[in-house]
Amino acid sequence: MxxxxxxxxxxxxxxxxxxxxxxxxxxxxxxxxIRVDRPGGNPMAELGHEVMFRNRRAVAIDLKNPRGAxxxxxxxxxxxxxxxxxxxxxxxxxxxxxxxxxxxNPKIVYGRMTGWGQSGPLAQAAGHDINYISLxxxxxxxxxxxxxxxxxxxxxxxxxxxxxxxxFGMVCALLEAxxxxxxxxxxxxxxxxxxxxxxxxxxxRSAGAFSDNRGTHLLDTGAPFYEVYxxxxxxxVSIGSLEPQFYSLLVEKLQLDKAKFxxxxxxxxxxxxxxxxxxxxxxxxxxxxxxxxEGSDVCFAPVLALxxxxxxxxxxxxxxxxxxxxxxxxxxxxxxxxxxxxxPRPRGKLGTDTRSxxxxxxxxxxxIADLEKxxxxxxx
Numbered sequence: 001m002x003x004x005x006x007x008x009x010x011x012x013x014x015x016x017x018x019x020x021x022x023x024x025x026x027x028x029x030x031x032x033x034i035r036v037d038r039p040g041g042n043p044m045a046e047l048g049h050e051v052m053f054r055n056r057r058a059v060a061i062d063l064k065n066p067r068g069a070x071x072x073x074x075x076x077x078x079x080x081x082x083x084x085x086x087x088x089x090x091x092x093x094x095x096x097x098x099x100x101x102x103x104x105n106p107k108i109v110y111g112r113m114t115g116w117g118q119s120g121p122l123a124q125a126a127g128h129d130i131n132y133i134s135l136x137x138x139x140x141x142x143x144x145x146x147x148x149x150x151x152x153x154x155x156x157x158x159x160x161x162x163x164x165x166x167x168f169g170m171v172c173a174l175l176e177a178x179x180x181x182x183x184x185x186x187x188x189x190x191x192x193x194x195x196x197x198x199x200x201x202x203x204x205r206s207a208g209a210f211s212d213n214r215g216t217h218l219l220d221t222g223a224p225f226y227e228v229y230x231x232x233x234x235x236x237v238s239i240g241s242l243e244p245q246f247y248s249l250l251v252e253k254l255q256l257d258k259a260k261f262x263x264x265x266x267x268x269x270x271x272x273x274x275x276x277x278x279x280x281x282x283x284x285x286x287x288x289x290x291x292x293x294e295g296s297d298v299c300f301a302p303v304l305a306l307x308x309x310x311x312x313x314x315x316x317x318x319x320x321x322x323x324x325x326x327x328x329x330x331x332x333x334x335x336x337x338x339x340x341x342x343x344p345r346p347r348g349k350l351g352t353d354t355r356s357x358x359x360x361x362x363x364x365x366x367x368i369a370d371l372e373k374x375x376x377x378x379x380x
Contacts, residue, residue, distance in 0.1 A: 003332075004336055009032045013063070022083065024051070032057065034059060035053060036061050038062065039062050058354075073103075081173075085112075087123075107181055110183060111166050112186060112188065132161070132194060138156050138194045157190040157193075229277055290302055
């Protein structure tokens with residue numbers, strides 16, 4: 001793969017959800033990411049993981065087999081980084097923890113991603129995205145007024161606070177290792193990562209501009225000019241007319257009473273304005289509102305389903321969504337002017353590259369055959 005991370009080799013001790021997403025980010029940017037699967041596969045890493053496992057070389061190694069663990073350590077000698085998403089202490093028990101990897105390659109970067117972090121009273125407890133964003137304060141802040149907190153899929157904890165923070169941390173450590181010649185461990189906690197995403201709101205709270213009453217603020221559906229509205233054809237549009245000039249244009253395009261609704265920040269008028277906007281947007285279809293507002297400074301967009309996004313003219317013009325092996329998926333992002341990412345390759349089958357990866361690391365054909373016979377590896 002071309003891309004800004006071309007030349008880096010990274011081992012991914014494959015898991016589910018955020019781990020594969022971190023690997024996708026690194027592989028999309030050109031790193032050679034080697035996905036290490038269990039020889040029997042992982043049923044939990046099947047449904048929904050096809051896109052996230054793109055662009056990898058796929059090997060199958062039994063980490064519970066001492067010879068399998070030794071094989072991983074041998075691969076570490078030829079790698080720049082390795083990452084895992086086990087509970088704290090599991091990698092050590094398997095023989096592939098940080099100290100064992102550093103003994104083979106002092107410069108290797110070792111990424112670790114967990115929900116609670118590597119230490120603390122909850123470190124060994126099971127959990128999921130919804131639990132981690134609960135502890136960070138994120139979940140409490142999301143939802144409509146006088147309603148339950150609303151989980152934003154698993155985007156904030158797993159992918160934003162976990163996978164993206166780990167990928168960022170690994171790239172930072174890889175850059176530092178170029179200067180120091182030494183690797184280090186990255187402890188990526190989804191609680192802390194999701195909390196970092198709330199930095200602006202901690203700032204608002206310190207300034208007295210953000211309370212614990214969700215659904216009452218500018219960006220959480222409290223303000224009627226930053227909302228989602230249903231249209232005549234039972235679809236939806238979004239508006240984000242925050243700045244005064246954008247709000248004025250919204251009032252103008254909707255032909256609202258300027259004398260009544262001209263004072264944008266008159267909070268006492270927000271409930272009435274919201275009711276007015278709900279009625280207004282139901283007067284036209286979503287496409288009709290697009291004709292009237294899309295591309296203007298109202299800050300408007302149709303709310304598209306996943307089945308629609310690829311066909312939107314803006315997304316189509318930028319090729320924001322692509323087809324890989326017949327599957328629609330997001331294109332690699334961000335984009336680079338001089339070292340662009342290449343076209344993604346579909347997910348490789350279990351053990352497809354076991355022989356070639358081990359051969360690259362110096363294993364002979366007889367050694368590979370012996371490891372396969374011992375059940376330490378699986379070759380497709």
